[in-house]
Amino acid sequence: MLKVKKISFGYSKKLFIKNLSFNVQKGENVSIIGASGCGKSTLLQIIYGLHHVKGQIFWNEKELLGPNFNIVPGEEFIKYLTQDFDLMPPLTVAENVGKFLSNMYPRKKQQRVKELLELVEMADMAKVKAKFLSGGQQQRVALARVLAKPPEILLLDEPFSHIDHFRKNNLRRNLFSYLKAQNITCLVATHDSTDALSFADKTLAMRAGKIIAEGSPEELYRKPKNVYVASLFGEVNELPTKQFFPHERLGEKVILYPHEIEVGTSAGVEVRVKNSYFKGQHFLIEAEINGEKIFFESSEKLQPGRIMKVIASENLIRSRLGNN
Numbered sequence: 001m002l003k004v005k006k007i008s009f010g011y012s013k014k015l016f017i018k019n020l021s022f023n024v025q026k027g028e029n030v031s032i033i034g035a036s037g038c039g040k041s042t043l044l045q046i047i048y049g050l051h052h053v054k055g056q057i058f059w060n061e062k063e064l065l066g067p068n069f070n071i072v073p074g075e076e077f078i079k080y081l082t083q084d085f086d087l088m089p090p091l092t093v094a095e096n097v098g099k100f101l102s103n104m105y106p107r108k109k110q111q112r113v114k115e116l117l118e119l120v121e122m123a124d125m126a127k128v129k130a131k132f133l134s135g136g137q138q139q140r141v142a143l144a145r146v147l148a149k150p151p152e153i154l155l156l157d158e159p160f161s162h163i164d165h166f167r168k169n170n171l172r173r174n175l176f177s178y179l180k181a182q183n184i185t186c187l188v189a190t191h192d193s194t195d196a197l198s199f200a201d202k203t204l205a206m207r208a209g210k211i212i213a214e215g216s217p218e219e220l221y222r223k224p225k226n227v228y229v230a231s232l233f234g235e236v237n238e239l240p241t242k243q244f245f246p247h248e249r250l251g252e253k254v255i256l257y258p259h260e261i262e263v264g265t266s267a268g269v270e271v272r273v274k275n276s277y278f279k280g281q282h283f284l285i286e287a288e289i290n291g292e293k294i295f296f297e298s299s300e301k302l303q304p305g306r307i308m309k310v311i312a313s314e315n316l317i318r319s320r321l322g323n324n
């Protein structure tokens with residue numbers, strides 16, 4: 001188990017990471033989400049051993065002592081994939097992936113490189129020099145390279161940021177099921193809610209150097225502590241409950257995702273449509289409700305200025321507010 005105990009760190013005298021504690025079980029996939037600049041990369045760098053911190057970090061019984069105690073910063077059994085891929089441009093894709101593998105058993109090495117290139121769907125480019133690769137292709141090769149000597153802990157910083165949607169889904173499924181099968185502990189810093197929702201066992205939400213929410217993706221999504229946490233998963237509304245149920249005492253404000261607001265019912269509260277944004281399966285509608293902004297979904301495009309009624313389920317509001 002990875003144990004992070006009361007760690008604090010600052011780039012200057014002012015502390016930025018403040019008293020963070022959390023545990024990660026062996027083989028767990030943890031996503032770290034939060035607004036840009038909240039400290040996701042810094043946290044990965046601390047775990048890898050690039051910053052000296054107040055507090056302690058343990059991997060099983062071993063304390064990770066950080067750069068003041070290691071001649072070469074970083075731990076042997078941890079691999080860290082940064083946002084720059086650090087490939088060797090004159091070497092081929094296969095040479096980059098195999099760079100740190102022993103040459104004692106060439107057939108074994110060749111087999112391992114082939115297996116990893118298949119995992120990241122780059123086998124057909126094995127002989128291409130890295131300098132000729134696109135950003136997304138470089139990122140896939142870099143992913144294969146950090147797995148070449150299987151790490152015990154894998155730290156990934158925005159690992160799919162350069163990869164197109166078309167490939168991303170397949171690659172994510174391949175990679176995360178490979179890590180599960182190999183029982184590799186993985187922490188992923190990400191802006192992408194799919195990484196956090198679909199693949200993580202646990203999610204840490206960060207804000208300004210602190211962990212402000214921790215739990216399963218379902219817990220964080222269904223019962224977000226505040227609108228900041230909910231907004232990490234997409235567009236969100238925070239509305240006075242009185243808008244929908246003026247005679248019930250449900251609580252002041254409730255967080256509702258756009259798909260939780262129903263349209264076109266005879267009951268409900270009036271809204272004025274401002275914009276429709278096409279999202280593929282539906283339109284996201286931006287409207288005004290008593291002077292505040294509201295987002296909801298509609299199967300059809302709605303004309304700006306149209307007045308219509310929307311409603312949310314009382315049971316849902318009660319459950320979100322912990323009232324039932």
Ligand SMILES: Nc1ncnc2c1ncn2[C@@H]1O[C@H](COP(=O)(O)OP(=O)(O)OP(=O)(O)O)[C@@H](O)[C@H]1O
Nearest residue numbers: 011016034035036037038039040041042043189191
């Ligand atoms: N080497 C550094 N020296 C000084 N300040 C730094 C350094 N690296 C990062 N910071 C600052 O620390 C804060 C956290 O940065 P960090 O890269 O950890 O955030 P992040 O959540 O990973 O952001 P993003 O999602 O944009 O990658 C930022 O305000 C950043 O400017």
